[in-house]
Amino acid sequence: MAxxxxxxxxxxxxxDDRLTGAFVAQVIAALDDGDNEAARALAEPLHPADIAxxxxxxxxxxxxxxxxxxxxxxxxxxxxxxxxxxKSELLDLLDAGQVAEIAQxxxxxxxxxxxxxxxxxxxxxxxxxxxxxxxxAIEEALSYPEExxxxxxxxxxxxxxxxxxxxxxxxxxxxRPDLQTDFWEIFVVDEGMLPVGTMRLSxxxxxxxxxxxxxxxxxxxxxxxxxxxxxxxxxxxxxYALISAxxxxxxxxxxxxxxxxxxxHIIQEEAGEDILKLSGAGDGDINEPVFxxxxxxxxxxxxxxxxxxxxxxxxxxxxxxxEKFVVLAALTPIVASVGGxxxxxxxxxxxxxxxxxxxxxxxxxxxxxxxxxVAAANGLTVATLMGIGTxxxxxxxxxxxxxxxxxxxxxxxxxxxxxxxxVLLDRFNFDPAVSSxxxxxxxxxxxxxxxxxWLATRAGLTG
Amino acid sequence: MAxxxxxxxxxxxxxDDRLTGAFVAQVIAALDDGDNEAARALAEPLHPADIAxxxxxxxxxxxxxxxxxxxxxxxxxxxxxxxxxxKSELLDLLDAGQVAEIAQxxxxxxxxxxxxxxxxxxxxxxxxxxxxxxxxAIEEALSYPEExxxxxxxxxxxxxxxxxxxxxxxxxxxxRPDLQTDFWEIFVVDEGMLPVGTMRLSxxxxxxxxxxxxxxxxxxxxxxxxxxxxxxxxxxxxxYALISAxxxxxxxxxxxxxxxxxxxHIIQEEAGEDILKLSGAGDGDINEPVFxxxxxxxxxxxxxxxxxxxxxxxxxxxxxxxEKFVVLAALTPIVASVGGxxxxxxxxxxxxxxxxxxxxxxxxxxxxxxxxxVAAANGLTVATLMGIGTxxxxxxxxxxxxxxxxxxxxxxxxxxxxxxxxVLLDRFNFDPAVSSxxxxxxxxxxxxxxxxxWLATRAGLTG
Numbered sequence: 001m002a003x004x005x006x007x008x009x010x011x012x013x014x015x016d017d018r019l020t021g022a023f024v025a026q027v028i029a030a031l032d033d034g035d036n037e038a039a040r041a042l043a044e045p046l047h048p049a050d051i052a053x054x055x056x057x058x059x060x061x062x063x064x065x066x067x068x069x070x071x072x073x074x075x076x077x078x079x080x081x082x083x084x085x086x087k088s089e090l091l092d093l094l095d096a097g098q099v100a101e102i103a104q105x106x107x108x109x110x111x112x113x114x115x116x117x118x119x120x121x122x123x124x125x126x127x128x129x130x131x132x133x134x135x136x137a138i139e140e141a142l143s144y145p146e147e148x149x150x151x152x153x154x155x156x157x158x159x160x161x162x163x164x165x166x167x168x169x170x171x172x173x174x175x176r177p178d179l180q181t182d183f184w185e186i187f188v189v190d191e192g193m194l195p196v197g198t199m200r201l202s203x204x205x206x207x208x209x210x211x212x213x214x215x216x217x218x219x220x221x222x223x224x225x226x227x228x229x230x231x232x233x234x235x236x237x238x239x240y241a242l243i244s245a246x247x248x249x250x251x252x253x254x255x256x257x258x259x260x261x262x263x264x265h266i267i268q269e270e271a272g273e274d275i276l277k278l279s280g281a282g283d284g285d286i287n288e289p290v291f292x293x294x295x296x297x298x299x300x301x302x303x304x305x306x307x308x309x310x311x312x313x314x315x316x317x318x319x320x321x322x323e324k325f326v327v328l329a330a331l332t333p334i335v336a337s338v339g340g341x342x343x344x345x346x347x348x349x350x351x352x353x354x355x356x357x358x359x360x361x362x363x364x365x366x367x368x369x370x371x372x373x374v375a376a377a378n379g380l381t382v383a384t385l386m387g388i389g390t391x392x393x394x395x396x397x398x399x400x401x402x403x404x405x406x407x408x409x410x411x412x413x414x415x416x417x418x419x420x421x422x423v424l425l426d427r428f429n430f431d432p433a434v435s436s437x438x439x440x441x442x443x444x445x446x447x448x449x450x451x452x453x454w455l456a457t458r459a460g461l462t463g
Numbered sequence: 464m465a466x467x468x469x470x471x472x473x474x475x476x477x478x479d480d481r482l483t484g485a486f487v488a489q490v491i492a493a494l495d496d497g498d499n500e501a502a503r504a505l506a507e508p509l510h511p512a513d514i515a516x517x518x519x520x521x522x523x524x525x526x527x528x529x530x531x532x533x534x535x536x537x538x539x540x541x542x543x544x545x546x547x548x549x550k551s552e553l554l555d556l557l558d559a560g561q562v563a564e565i566a567q568x569x570x571x572x573x574x575x576x577x578x579x580x581x582x583x584x585x586x587x588x589x590x591x592x593x594x595x596x597x598x599x600a601i602e603e604a605l606s607y608p609e610e611x612x613x614x615x616x617x618x619x620x621x622x623x624x625x626x627x628x629x630x631x632x633x634x635x636x637x638x639r640p641d642l643q644t645d646f647w648e649i650f651v652v653d654e655g656m657l658p659v660g661t662m663r664l665s666x667x668x669x670x671x672x673x674x675x676x677x678x679x680x681x682x683x684x685x686x687x688x689x690x691x692x693x694x695x696x697x698x699x700x701x702x703y704a705l706i707s708a709x710x711x712x713x714x715x716x717x718x719x720x721x722x723x724x725x726x727x728h729i730i731q732e733e734a735g736e737d738i739l740k741l742s743g744a745g746d747g748d749i750n751e752p753v754f755x756x757x758x759x760x761x762x763x764x765x766x767x768x769x770x771x772x773x774x775x776x777x778x779x780x781x782x783x784x785x786e787k788f789v790v791l792a793a794l795t796p797i798v799a800s801v802g803g804x805x806x807x808x809x810x811x812x813x814x815x816x817x818x819x820x821x822x823x824x825x826x827x828x829x830x831x832x833x834x835x836x837v838a839a840a841n842g843l844t845v846a847t848l849m850g851i852g853t854x855x856x857x858x859x860x861x862x863x864x865x866x867x868x869x870x871x872x873x874x875x876x877x878x879x880x881x882x883x884x885x886v887l888l889d890r891f892n893f894d895p896a897v898s899s900x901x902x903x904x905x906x907x908x909x910x911x912x913x914x915x916x917w918l919a920t921r922a923g924l925t926g
Contacts, residue, residue, distance in 0.1 A: 016695060016698075016820065017695070017698065017699060017702070017820070018820045018823050019823065019825060020824065020825070021823065021824030021825045023825075024825035024826075025825070047683075047703065049702045049703060053820075056821065056826075057823065057825040057826050059829060081702075083821070170668065173668045173669050174668075174669060174670075174671065176669065182663050182665045182666070183665045184647060184664070184665070184706065200645050201647070201664035201665060201668060202645045202646045202647070202664060203645070204668070205633065205636045205637075205664060205667070205668070206636050206637060206639065207637075208637065232479060232480070235479075235480065236480060237727065238727050238728065238731060239480070239512045239544075240510065240512060241724040241727070242724070243647065243706060243722075243723065243724065259706075260706065260723050260724070260727065261704040261705070261706065261723070263727070264700065264701050264704070264723065264726070264727065264730060265701065267727060267730050267731050267734070268701060268730050268731075268734050268819070271730070271731050271734030271735040272734040272737070272815050272818070272819070274735065274738050275737050275738040275741060275811050275814070275815060276811050276812065276815060278738060278811070279804075279807045279808050279810070279811035280804065280807075280808055281807075281808040281809075281811045281812050284808075284811060284812040284815055284816075285812075286812060286813075286816045286821060286822060286826075286830050286833065287821075290833060290836050290837055290840070291840075293837050294837055294840040294841060294844075297805070297808050297837065297841055298840070298841045298844045298845065300804070300808070301801055301804055301805060301808075301841055301844075301845050301874075302844070302845065302848065304800065304801055304804045305797070305801050305845055305848065305849060308796065308797040308800040308801060309797060311796070312793045312794065312796050312797050313793070315792055315793035315796070316790065316793040319789045319790070319792070319793070322785075322789050322792050323786065323789045326782045326785050326786045326792075327779070327782070328792075329778055329782070329785050329789075329791075329792035329795075330775045330776070330778040330779040330782070331775065332792075332796075333771065333774070333775050333778070333795075333796050333799070333908070334768070334771040334772060334775050336796070337767065337771040337908070338764055338767055338768050338771060341742075341743065341763070341764055341767045342760070342764060344742045344743075344744075345742050345743055345744040345747075345760050345763070345764075346744075347742070348738050348739050348741070348742035348744045348747060349739065349744050349747040349748075349749060350749075351738070352735050352738060352739060352747055353747075353749045355735070356731070356735070357479065357480070357481045357516075358519065358546070358749055358750075359749060360481050360482065360484065360520065361483065361484030362482060362483070362484040362486075362487035362488070362520040363487075363519075363520050363749075366522060367749050370749065370753060373753050374753055374756050374757055374760065377753070377754075377757040377761065378757060378760055378761045378764055381757075381761045381764075381765070382761065382764050382765065382768055385765065385768065386768060411764075445796075445800070
């Protein structure tokens with residue numbers, strides 16, 4: 001960091017570029033003493049992304065104070081980087097005019113991110129306080145579905161006709177002081193604003209001025225339909241290693257541009273989301289209000305309570321067998337637990353492979369067969385270990401054989417369910433990350449209990 | 464897609480931009496008929512990223528045939544996009560000279576990705592077949608630790624002195640036909656190659672020619688140390704919304720540049736990895752050889768078998784209580800299961816928050832307190848439901864009270880363990896995603912069994 005300000009702030013950050021506990025504690029102490037100047041002096045040299053982090057790191061009751069201390073340092077850039085819960089909490093403290101001012105200083109997509117989280121009435125007040133142009137841009141963006149390309153795109157872009165030369169493009173760029181945002185690519189369009197090609201800025205800079213745009217531009221380009229879901233957009237950016245991409249409306253006309261820095265957050269969120277969805281943790285944001293978290297998680301726990309009762313009813317049905325041989329009560333959960341783990345492994349792999357377009361129609365059957373072979377190998381290993389161990393510990397070879405057979409069976413079931421459940425959910429347009437684990441766990445629990453207790457009963461095991 | 468070739472291939476792709484099963488089946492049929500021309504005609508119009516996908520989608524035994532059919536269409540760009548297992552399988556079919564030719568056509572980071580996965584001996588043969596310059600670049604990259612910035616960076620970059628004008632920079636760029644890669648940013652350095660600032664290309668293009676670089680450049684920039692771990696690099700790119708960043712050696716000299724398109728894959732992988740690690744699925748790649756998958760997963764299942772035995776020994780210890788009242792054998796797993804789910808929810812949230820630098824020293828205590836409150840609310844809800852249900856079904860209010868108390872207790876334990884285990888692992892530099900779930904599940908199982916059966920025994924429950 002070459003800037004002296006940033007060096008001064010360096011002690012605020014640890015080696016991993018996170019705010020240190022000691023620094024945050026200093027800020028909190030200053031706020032609690034009512035010493036706004038000290039708090040501001042500490043926070044001022046920070047990068048906007050770090051100021052945003054600071055708001056997340058201080059306790060909720062200190063956030064209004066920190067906002068007051070920072071004054072104009074709490075600007076649009078800080079809001080653009082802030083966690084959505086913390087952001088909406090802070091926005092509640094500001095009036096419509098102040099929010100409008102912040103929103104106008106932001107790129108359209110960041111302004112939309114602020115407005116879409118507000119109550120409809122508050123958002124209207126803010127829009128009314130904006131200039132007509134900014135308001136029109138944001139209202140248009142808000143007219144597209146949530147999480148679509150239309151909400152992510154920036155309308156500010158550079159488009160030139162095909163018959164220009166490099167010199168003309170360069171001259172044109174010098175006459176555009178109104179371009180507010182950085183851009184990475186210049187789009188070539190026909191008279192009807194239909195995109196015909198694209199040029200990266202580095203090509204323009206290394207090409208002689210008399211070359212025609214038509215000869216320099218690349219004709220194929222990835223076009224993003226304005227209504228495409230942001231997860232799809234992110235996959236295109238990854239697949240084709242894009243830095244920016246043209247967004248087109250339903251008639252194929254160029255209406256905006258999406259740049260990779262907006263996509264990076266989405267890739268991270270979407271990939272990280274799966275882990276949270278699989279565990280039923282919803283958004284899984286540590287800044288979410290406790291009551292919202294409670295609602296999401298308790299719903300999931302109640303569903304799981306239901307499935308746990310279904311599988312435990314299998315145990316209840318075998319009560320006479322267990323009464324005769326109580327050791328079975330201790331061994332049954334082991335069969336279910338290892339099966340559950342095997343199922344979760346396969347399910348996690350299948351959910352990721354579906355999300356990254358690696359598991360498709362073309363290789364589903366092959367993947368199921370692959371997972372069955374893995375399950376067979378795992379099942380034989382674990383069943384052998386458990387069977388021999390049980391036979392020795394309880395001096396009961398029949399019990400060892402029964403538990404080994406039940407484990408092998410359950411791990412095979414787990415391997416199948418672990419792929420088939422997410423694939424079927426995906427095929428019927430349910431999100432496999434959300435609902436797979438309920439079905440898979442219920443299957444492995446039930447089959448673990450049933451397989452083991454049924455075999456034990458048939459084998460006539462008694463203590 | 465403006466290109467007619469791409470339009471022809473469009474039928475190969477479904478609405479989500481994935482290869483269709485029908486298309487892949489056509490290719491497989493052509494290969495199985497030995498009709499290489501037909502296979503090539505089908506695959507030729509595809510984008511390199513889709514050709515790479517095609518290799519992943521056809522069965523392993525068809526891949527050599529597809530490579531033969533494609534001939535020179537199987538080029539460096541296709542290899543750069545290919546899954547690592549499929550890639551190393553294909554590379555085994557080529558001789559050192561052919562691999563060297565492909566590697567030389569790639570950016571350093573992609574060439575390194577090919578060589579780092581090869582056996583040391585084979586990699587040496589490939590290096591020997593390369594030109595001295597390319598070889599030096601790759602050998603230097605390989606000298607940095609795996610998954611470090613040094614392996615990701617591109618050495619080709621544009622650096623200019625601070626006392627130049629915009630006109631001089633522009634003239635300089637026109638004289639550099641040797642620049643092979645696209646670039647997005649121009650670095651400003653002093654005589655010792657120490658970075659002093661950076662300019663985005665769009666600034667250069669919109670600024671009058673007589674302005675000095677010193678007046679245009681941005682002085683603060685994020686510098687990436689050459690030995691920084693790629694996950695850290697990815698976090699910096701996200702936090703500061705970077706398109707490219709300068710890489711500096713231990714003396715602070717500019718040695719390379721990393722661009723966001725290489726980071727996008729890492730962000731996706733690192734975020735997706737957590738889900739796979741939490742479930743003990745290792746790399747979780749559906750193209751990994753079955754035996755490697757078996758080794759990773761069975762190790763995890765054996766660990767889980769061990770922990771399941773520990774917790775089930777708690778049940779065994781209460782055998783006399785269960786013998787007196789066999790209903791307990793069916794209810795015990797419910798207490799453990801719901802606790803396990805609650806623990807997994809909290810753990811997933813904590814693991815993500817740690818990975819994204821949201822859960823830090825500064826807010827650990829607050830986060831634990833937050834999770835305890837969520838756990839209390841969830842615990843009261845689930846315990847009430849289960850307690851009343853059990854009391855009614857078994858006409859046994861005492862049993863209802865015992866199970867409600869045990870569930871509340873276990874969900875509180877789960878909430879604590881779900882945060883504390885990952886935080887402690889992280890603090891002692893273990894990856895929380897890898898080992899958290901073993902500890903958390905063992906805790907919730909053991910505490911579920913123990914809490915319920917101990918209370919049942921104390922309450923003197925009998926059937």
